[in-house]
Amino acid sequence: MMEFKRTALIIEDEENIGNFMSAILKANGYKTILCTTGEQGMQCAESYCPDVILLDLGLPDIDGMEVLKKIREWTVTPIIIISARNNEEEKVRALDGGADDYITKPFGNQELLARIRTALRHRRQPVETSTGIPAYKAQELKIDFDKRRVFLEGKEVRLTQIEYKLVSLLAENAGRVITYEAIIRDIWGPHADTNNQILRVNMANIRRKIEKNPAVPKYIFTEVGVGYRMLENELSG
Structure with a gap:
């Protein structure tokens, strides 16, 4: 029986960070797609319909906030912002703009994996007990x-x-x-x-x-x- 792997789309122009995230996710059972521009990332989001998107804000061609806005127009796929921008206004803008979470660089392996698990869980239906009560x-x-x-x-x-x-x-x-x-x-x-x-x-x-x-x-x-x-x-x- 073929094992089902969740797909993570990484939109990150810094090669070392993109490869670092990809390696962590692959080691934990995810399939990864790595894009280095906003335009490429939006195309891959449509083509591959990933389970989760990790989006950098500082992209070379399009601002990450614009990429977030465009992707969010047509999908509820969890989007986690990965950014060096640490000011509160930026975080609020991203979260109110449709991001599921915001991780500030640098970050650890376990934090990244935990945030992804949480974002994936959030898209499920409300949790119910054995009696059917949320x-x-x-x-x-x-x-x-x-x-x-x-x-x-x-x-x-x-x-x-x-x-x-x-x-x-x-x-x-x-x-x-x-x-x-x-x-x-x-x-x-x-x-x-x-x-x-x-x-x-x-x-x-x-x-x-x-x-x-x-x-x-x-x-x-x-x-x-x-x-x-x-x-x-x-x-x-």
Whole structure:
């Protein structure tokens, strides 16, 4: 029986970095396609329909943000930005522009593989338990989306309606960074004030309820200046 390999499209003009990523992925069971220009990358995305795309922003012919925009117009394939650009505005722009994640160079083998696994999981349907009820579990935290209940160490955590909406939004996108603006738009609507103060207040209240040490969170992490990321869902396997 032929083994099915996931295909990763790498759009990266720096040869050493492209070859480095390709070698890591091949060693972990992926098939790779390496492109060195944005134009070539967009053509390969259409021709090969890869399972995941790793996209550099600093390409020689087209800016990576434009490549992201064009690819995202026709596919939901996970796209992970791989870039030396480390400013917060750039990250927010990429994530709001349709990227699933953003990794800053330099990065390690395990980080790259973990981010790819998370991006691939995000494109699946919501995780369901054996009873068919969508659920989230990470360490001692459990969420029953059907009954809208949250449990920590087996005891129910009392959340307000807004707090529950925030936690469930992050849990449904576990492992991904959700930008402040995207969270505010989803919870409070498209015309809400994008001032982050109300979000920070609610997040502080949530952390007091689910984190043993809110200053060193285990479940909800802050990507400073960008947004929040929730610990991966163990049920998504």
